[in-house]
Amino acid sequence: MERRKGVQLLVLFRLLSLAACLDRSHFPPSFLFGTSTSSYQIEGAYLEDNKSLSNWDVLTHIPGHIKDGSNGDIADDHYHRYMEDIDLMHSLGVNSYRFSISWSRILPRGRFGGTNPQGVAFYNKLIDALLLKGIQPFVTLNHYDIPQELEDRYGAWLNAQIQKDFGYFAEVCFEEFGDRVKYWTTFNEPNVLVKFGYGTGKYPPNHCSQPFGNCSSGDSSTEPYVAAHNVILSHATAVEVYKRKYQAKQGGSIGIVMATTWFEPLRDVPVDRAAAQRAQSFYVPWFLDPIIYGDYPPAMRQILGSRLPRFSTSDKKKLQNKSDFIGVNHYTSLYAKDCMFSPCEGGGSEGDALVLTTGERDGLAIGKPTAMPNFYVVPHGMEKIAMYIKKRYKNIPMFITENGYPQGSDRNTSVKDLLNDKDRVEYLRSYLSSLYKAMRQGADVRGYFVWSLIDNFEWLYGYTLRFGLYHVNYETQERTPKLSATWYQEFLQDSQVLIQKT
């Protein structure tokens, strides 16, 4: 009896010590470990080599939208420094790099003009240089930025025409880069794109209505759903053409990336448990249910009725082309409180879901707050969201396409403090352990990407939030490894040899 207890303890200890020093060798050899970026956030060169203006170029040049009044005109000047940035990745020891293609570089006028050879040349050079270093390109077709002309001509995501444009763009990319790119995703976080673009109106095209925000046009109660509908069908258009014309020949796979938040019931009562599920339905299944099962989640139809568009027979046929995997961006968790059967006031609200979301319960935060509002450190959310997606989507392969930690930065922040990013190391370590737990329970996770390789333009926050493993000095464009870069490098190098020592 005693002996058996001893053995049990030993096993427990072994498991605990493994978790404590989790490293590369716990993950399959084919697992992708990488870093993530996006075109507008790092490239700069906003008018070079025949690139046209994107919707984000236009927005950031109108005063008042970005916290520090900045823009992505230069950003990290990655367009000229990509070789140096590939060297950073090589020294980290990653085997993959997630980046996005700027639509306005490839097709400055969408399908109303020609392909821009200089834009194509840039991504060819990038892809070739990555492959030379053994780094697999993991490519996002759309990470928020689109040619402004599509907005001006027909209202971009609000118009079904965009499906044609997106399909055309996707096909140009498959044609030009598909011989070397084996991982494609159509959209980055379309749920955030439509909520911020057409709900709160903070992202382009600044559409919203009262009481959701102050915009000169828009309707927050219907436009997000129309835009989402066109995004879903644009995704389906690209998947259809990839499957029909390219996949067999090129041998790659294609998916979509969603922003995920884990919602916990505020109180352990049935109405809040239902609220947490509802908040989730309006966040991730909103897009993934149609993409994987062909229609919106019942919880959404029930509440929204005719505000939610319907898929025609031909749409449904298009949606039958199955995505190969799901990309999961995961950062934080929030509490959900019911507003269907109980009154709600204040706080951030997932309005249409009849849920109030909050980071606090009885004045106690759900996790350690960070420099970004509503962004708390809740490691177990990673395991929960991976298990949720595994269950709802029948164990479809997943990639964690973003996970990372923001540091606040202004004139008074010292570089020394920014480089000594112990909080980020702790964040990444604990979220990876949590992910590993989901994998031990059978979640088919195939990769993990840190957001981000280098500090960059953080949308509405401009350069006041830094997510990089490498610090960027925006005066000199000098990149300097933070403690977290060294940590990631060691994590990736460590192997069985070290485990045997423990």
Ligand SMILES: O=C(/C=C/c1ccc(O)cc1)O[C@@H]1O[C@H](CO)[C@@H](O)[C@H](O)[C@H]1O
């Ligand atoms: O995940 C998000 C943002 C979600 C959100 C923000 C504010 C809210 O109030 C609610 C959600 O974007 C991802 O996370 C990163 C770091 O932010 C961005 O830099 C990436 O471009 C983007 O893909």
